[in-house]
Amino acid sequence: DTEVTQTPKHLVMGMTNKKSLKCEQHMGHRAMYWYKQKAKKPPELMFVYSYEKLSINESVPSRFSPECPNSSLLNLHLHALQPEDSALYLCASSHWGANYGYTFGSGTRLTVV
Amino acid sequence: AQTVTQSQPEMSVQEAETVTLSCTYDTSENNYYLFWYKQPPSRQMILVIRQEAYKQQNATENRFSVNFQKAAKSFSLKISDSQLGDTAMYFCAFMRWGTGNQFYFGTGTSLTVIP
Numbered sequence: 704d705t706e707v708t709q710t711p712k713h714l715v716m717g718m719t720n721k722k723s724l725k726c727e728q729h730m731g732h733r734a735m736y737w738y739k740q741k742a743k744k745p746p747e748l749m750f751v752y753s754y755e756k757l758s759i760n761e762s763v764p765s766r767f768s769p770e771c772p773n774s775s776l777l778n779l780h781l782h783a784l785q786p787e788d789s790a791l792y793l794c795a796s797s798h799w800g801a802n803y804g805y806t807f808g809s810g811t812r813l814t815v816v
Numbered sequence: 817a818q819t820v821t822q823s824q825p826e827m828s829v830q831e832a833e834t835v836t837l838s839c840t841y842d843t844s845e846n847n848y849y850l851f852w853y854k855q856p857p858s859r860q861m862i863l864v865i866r867q868e869a870y871k872q873q874n875a876t877e878n879r880f881s882v883n884f885q886k887a888a889k890s891f892s893l894k895i896s897d898s899q900l901g902d903t904a905m906y907f908c909a910f911m912r913w914g915t916g917n918q919f920y921f922g923t924g925t926s927l928t929v930i931p
Contacts, residue, residue: 745921
């Protein structure tokens with residue numbers, strides 16, 4: 704298995720809703736990442752987990768809450784989002800060191816209404 | 817801080833022709849990695865090619881090759897025999913060795929292959 708699987712592919716949520724994005728990989732990677740990407744822009748790093756521990760938080764608002772329950776699974780919990788949070792959310796994984804690059808999922812397209 | 821610059825926001829190429837996408841970066845590090853990622857309309861970021869800074873030999877992957885000029889801090893991507901499936905956004909990325917895996921992405925080049 705050489706894939707990173709993200710669910711759901713599309714999500715529409717209201718500003719008072721609580722939802723979660725899910726990311727799963729079975730490549731034995733011990734580093735996992737959440738990126739936010741606006742249209743025609745590069746991905747922006749949000750969080751890095753290494754060996755299931757949060758190692759980087761790029762000053763992301765608390766309405767985004769990451770969770771890494773095990774080495775294969777990464778969640779992003781969403782609560783009280785704003786319309787400007789609408790974006791493509793990409794999950795990626797890599798071996799620690801990332802010398803061979805990341806493997807990305809196909810993303811969740813999030814729309815906040 | 818590391819910066820990665822892609823000076824060509826949009827490019828187009830005729831099918832079967834060759835195109836070169838430019839990328840420059842700024843760093844004081846000596847050990848690092850460089851990558852080109854492709855993002856087609858399907859959204860998934862796909863690794864095209866990687867280069868280790870300590871290797872002088874330019875990386876090649878089938879129709880894709882790079883021109884890595886370490887002194888000039890330049891890392892261009894050449895696509896030969898362009899195909900319609902090469903239509904995508906292309907991002908250049910930099911990663912310092914041993915820094916916890918953080919990538920620095922360029923602003924991207926939108927490439928269109930014209931039939």
